[in-house]
Amino acid sequence: MRELGDLEAVVMDRMWSAGEPRTVRGVYEELLEQRRIAYTTVMTVMDNLHRKGWLRRRRDGRAYLYEAVRSREVHSAEVMSEALAGSTNRAMTLMHFVEHMPPEEARLLREALDQNADAGERRQDVNPPGPA
Amino acid sequence: MTVAVALLAYATVLAVTSPRLLRGASWADRAPRLGICLWQALSMSVLAAAALAGLALALPSPRLSANLAALLRACIMSLQASYATPGGAGIAGAGLTLTTILLLRVGFCATSGLARAGRERRRHARKLAVVARPAPALDAVVLTHPTAAVYCLPGRARRVVLTTAAVETLTAEQLRAVLAHERAHLAERHHLILAGADTFARAFPRIPLFIAARAEIARLLELAADDAACRHHERRSIAAALAALAGAGHPEASLAAGGPTALERVRRLLRPANPLGATRTALGATVIVLLLLIPLVVAAGPMAVIAHAAYCPIPAVAPPGA
Numbered sequence: 001m002r003e004l005g006d007l008e009a010v011v012m013d014r015m016w017s018a019g020e021p022r023t024v025r026g027v028y029e030e031l032l033e034q035r036r037i038a039y040t041t042v043m044t045v046m047d048n049l050h051r052k053g054w055l056r057r058r059r060d061g062r063a064y065l066y067e068a069v070r071s072r073e074v075h076s077a078e079v080m081s082e083a084l085a086g087s088t089n090r091a092m093t094l095m096h097f098v099e100h101m102p103p104e105e106a107r108l109l110r111e112a113l114d115q116n117a118d119a120g121e122r123r124q125d126v127n128p129p130g131p132a
Numbered sequence: 133m134t135v136a137v138a139l140l141a142y143a144t145v146l147a148v149t150s151p152r153l154l155r156g157a158s159w160a161d162r163a164p165r166l167g168i169c170l171w172q173a174l175s176m177s178v179l180a181a182a183a184l185a186g187l188a189l190a191l192p193s194p195r196l197s198a199n200l201a202a203l204l205r206a207c208i209m210s211l212q213a214s215y216a217t218p219g220g221a222g223i224a225g226a227g228l229t230l231t232t233i234l235l236l237r238v239g240f241c242a243t244s245g246l247a248r249a250g251r252e253r254r255r256h257a258r259k260l261a262v263v264a265r266p267a268p269a270l271d272a273v274v275l276t277h278p279t280a281a282v283y284c285l286p287g288r289a290r291r292v293v294l295t296t297a298a299v300e301t302l303t304a305e306q307l308r309a310v311l312a313h314e315r316a317h318l319a320e321r322h323h324l325i326l327a328g329a330d331t332f333a334r335a336f337p338r339i340p341l342f343i344a345a346r347a348e349i350a351r352l353l354e355l356a357a358d359d360a361a362c363r364h365h366e367r368r369s370i371a372a373a374l375a376a377l378a379g380a381g382h383p384e385a386s387l388a389a390g391g392p393t394a395l396e397r398v399r400r401l402l403r404p405a406n407p408l409g410a411t412r413t414a415l416g417a418t419v420i421v422l423l424l425l426i427p428l429v430v431a432a433g434p435m436a437v438i439a440h441a442a443y444c445p446i447p448a449v450a451p452p453g454a
Contacts, residue, residue, distance in 0.1 A: 009262050054262065072276060075263045080277045080295065082256060093249050093323040093330075094256075095353075097282040097310050098378045098394050106379025109398045113375050116368075116402040 007037075007045045012054060016072045021058075021065040136227065139185035139430055143178045150174050151344035159416075160348070161400060163408035164355040166416045168325065170423075171345040171352075175332050177423040178341060183234050184431035189227025241335040245327055250287060257289035264293065270311060274299060280380035284314040286323035301380060306373040309365035316360030322353045351393055358397060362405065371401035 014027055028042040046066055049055040057064040083094055154160070154174075160167030264273035272292040280297040284290070292314045294307075302310065317323070326349065332339075333346040361370050378394050408416070 005258075005261060012262050013265070072263060075259065076276045079256070079259050079263055079275060080279060080281065082259075083281070083283055083293070093253075093326050094283050094285055095314070095317045095322060095326075095357075097313060098374050098397075100279075100281070100380065101378050101394065103379060105395070106375070108395055109375035109378050112395065112398050112402060113368075113372060116371075 004045060008049055011045050011049060015068045021067040023063045023065055135430060136185045136188040139181045139188060139427060143181035146174060147178045147339050147341040151340045155344060159408055159412060160352060161355060162406055163413060164352040164359065166413060167352045168349050169420050170416060171349050173420040173423040174341060175345050177427055181427040183231045184427050186227040186231030188431055190224040237335045238331060242331040245331055249327060253285060253287045257285060272311060280377050282310050282314060284317050286318055290318045298377065301376050302373055306369045309361050309369040310373045312361035312365055313357045313370065316357040325353060326350060354397060358401060367401045371398045374398050
């Protein structure tokens with residue numbers, strides 16, 4: 001079960017890099033170059049991905065042509081906005097390294113760093129002010 | 133009765149005054165773990181005192197005596213005295229109701245909170261597993277996204293999540309320091325500590341102590357993770373990473389009010405480490421132990437009756453046939 005989950009990520013990675021509709025056989029042959037895998041396994045994984053809404057498919061002769069429903073960027077944006085919302089509604093208890101803040105507040109942090117660098121001896125890992 | 137009143141008074145005073153006394157106490161920043169333990173002990177102490185007060189109302193309070201026979205006699209006599217009058221039974225019922233409601237409420241909020249958090253985290257983890265690329269060298273997963281952010285997902289599918297923008301923004305040393313910070317959260321199960329504080333705050337949202345404890349524990353957990361990261365990385369690297377990532381938010385993204393905390397963290401990291409001395413740490417630990425013991429000791433009188441009630445030879449005192 002866990003392996004199928006890992007394969008979903010691998011297959012989606014292929015689908016996104018291909019950028020065009022693929023058949024199960026096409027993906028299977030590509031995967032075969034790197035790992036031992038059964039055709040039926042790839043078919044099951046792609047069928048699962050279709051059922052879960054990651055892939056859409058249409059008939060092309062005797063086979064299905066699969067295609068990513070949305071780009072990796074769109075999915076990433078969704079995961080990210082969920083993660084950012086999770087920090088405020090506390091439900092998921094995701095722990096962010098630091099909350100994003102308005103530019104004027106973020107500037108205070110950089111000023112504190114700069115003052116410290118001026119006061120003490122300069123160290124090598126001083127970070128140049130990043131884009132606001 | 134006296135015991136119950138004393139416990140309730142103790143709980144009320146602690147719940148109302150302790151946040152004012154403790155908030156902004158500078159020693160907690162020097163010993164975040166001790167501070168977290170203190171807030172937890174305060175919360176537990178208040179809940180225990182209130183729950184035990186209800187129990188004490190339901191039970192007769194004997195005169196404290198070292199003599200077991202005297203205690204037993206007192207136990208039975210006051211049991212009879214307590215339940216003989218309707219008022220006594222009413223108070224006992226109210227006490228038991230109070231205790232039951234308190235414990236059920238905390239239990240309900242704890243289980244519902246944990247279940248919901250677990251469900252949402254698993255859903256998030258499933259999406260993440262497909263979308264994010266594993267980065268075994270960093271022991272993290274990388275999400276393709278233009279906003280620089282780093283967070284950790286606790287629970288069974290625990291992992292640290294970085295965005296591509298975060299990897300680009302941070303230097304290699306800063307990145308390692310940030311990862312150490314997030315791994316400290318995961319390794320020390322900080323989400324459970326947060327969930328505990330959140331349970332109290334949701335169960336009793338009008339109690340100032342529980343609201344303050346949740347906010348302070350969340351803040352101190354960040355300091356604790358900073359300290360853990362400092363053990364293997366430059367303090368300045370973490371401070372620089374904080375400054376770099378705090379300003380990386382997109383204008384349209386919702387901005388949390390974490391500003392003052394982040395600034396405090398940067399300032400704290402730029403100063404040399406200044407852990408609390410042994411004497412004051414021991415003092416803090418003593419206070420924590422006392423907070424946990426006080427409700428138990430005060431309630432020990434009535435509780436002793438429960439312990440002895442199991443052996444209370446009531447039929448022997450009032451033998452039906454002999």
